[in-house]
Amino acid sequence: MISASKQEQISGDNSNNIQATTVNINGVTYEQARQIALDVYKSNALELAGIAKDIATSRVEQFTERLLKNLAEKAPHALKSASDPDFQHSIFEAQKAFARSGDKNLEDILVSLLEDRACEYERNLKQVVLNEAITVSSKLTNSQINTITLLFSLRHTVHNGLQTIQQLAQLITNEILPFYNDMPDGDMGYRYLSYTGIATVDITKASFITIIRKVYQGLCNKGIDEASIRELIAEEPRVTNLFIRQPNSETNSFNSIISTGTQLQIHLKEIGITSDVFILKVINLLSANPMTDEEIKTQLVTVNPQIKSLIDKWDNSSAKNTILTPVGIAIGHANAKKHGLLHNYPLGIWIY
Structure with a gap:
């Protein structure tokens, strides 16, 4: 189980399309929701010229179809959000971002965030955070999103049921190391995350082993007599x-x-x-007979030598000073979910 420190199914070429008559929640059908979403873009987008206009329109239609099909399959009650002005604004922000970039990874993140946002009918912290995450995502590169996901996975998730430090090393290998190469080498990348409101770069620091020891104190113990x-x-x-x-x-x-x-x-x-x-x-x-930092590091690196590079990069960069804001947590959660790391644990575990 994963906890806080509290599917995507797209119709393929041979799949049956969802019929407008099959989903009608509070007077908003699938087809009506689709038309509303497309009208929002057409009424507010800048008029592009020539081929750029055709490309942007095609991307927006693709994005909108994917989002609404996902909602109709997973949360049909959320289709009614299409008639909400605040949700329309979020859709438009996402449409603009994908129309400009056409980036598949960004599309995945935006669709995931909008799926969560569509299910928030009352103005609350999660709704506000998701709105901001949708807007900010367009300002991030794929490498930055992966860095956010690494920060989220290390600092904000706890995997219960681990019984040995070797199992912990395997977890790090599977869920944190895949994002290691995208971590910035210097400070500028983390300062940019701070500028966007994704994270804060704090004066205090937490080494890699310090975080591991705090989260998994029972695994960093030499044993109980x-x-x-x-x-x-x-x-x-x-x-x-x-x-x-x-x-x-x-x-x-x-x-x-x-x-x-x-x-x-x-x-x-x-x-x-x-x-x-x-x-x-x-x-x-749990901490009565603790290992030293070097002993913990040695045991982790023995399982996978690449973990040493991860630890060194974390400890010698501003990663150790960087803490995600709720907006960063929402984006990290969306990307972790995309990579199959969260077993569909909802964002509400972290933001509520």
């Missing part, structure tokens, strides 16, 4: 299944099956343990 485990179980038998023997352990030590303090606290309360003193005692065991 058996005597401590027996003492806990004697006091509260319900924690018996919470600990497993460390693989290949020469010291007969144990680890918790839950590697983060927050999730461990939630789990203990779910099984009926309410004593704050006992809960704190269990959580403290």
Whole structure:
């Protein structure tokens, strides 16, 4: 499971098209929503000349068809948003961006953001954030979007169920390393993200290992001795299944099956343990015998030597000072979802 620190299906050439008569929510049919969206663009776009006009029009039609087909399949109730002035403004911003660039990756991000935005009927934080994310996305390159996704994955997601640091190294390999090559080498790229409102470049810094240790404190532990485990179980038998023997352990030590303090606290309360003193005692065991930073790094790099380059690049750039704003989180979430990294966990886990 992934948590915060809280499908795309497009009709192919041989697929059946969605008929206008099949979706009619609050008086807005698929065909009406399509016409509204296209009219919004035609009524507000700058008049281009010659071939540029034809290209832009074709792109807008392609983009609009894709968005509305996705909504009709996944959230037909959201088609009614086509008649909302604020949503029309967001559609127009996205249409303009794709009409100008024709960039497939940008189209993916904009469609994903608009799908989420269409389901927000009340003016709330998520709606405002999505509106801004749609507008700002056109100012970003694909490399910048991938950098945002790396920041999002490392700083804002927690993968529960990891039991060894080797599993953590594999997670880093699969979900963070793919974006490593797009990280800026100098400071200018991060300053630009700050300029757009995507992130802040803070005076404080967090090294790669510092973040890993904070998020996965139980995995950065040399192990819990058996005597401590027996003492806990004697006091509260319900924690018996919470600990497993460390693989290949020469010291007969144990680890918790839950590697983060927050999730461990939630789990203990779910099984009926309410004593704050006992809960704190269990959580403290996660970091009672910590590895050094170098030991953590060595274990990660042993699984995949490329992780060393990622750690070095993070620690020697402004990445360590960069924190995403809610707008950056929305864009990072959209791109992570596009790459199949979030198992369809909704944006509402992070922004609510």
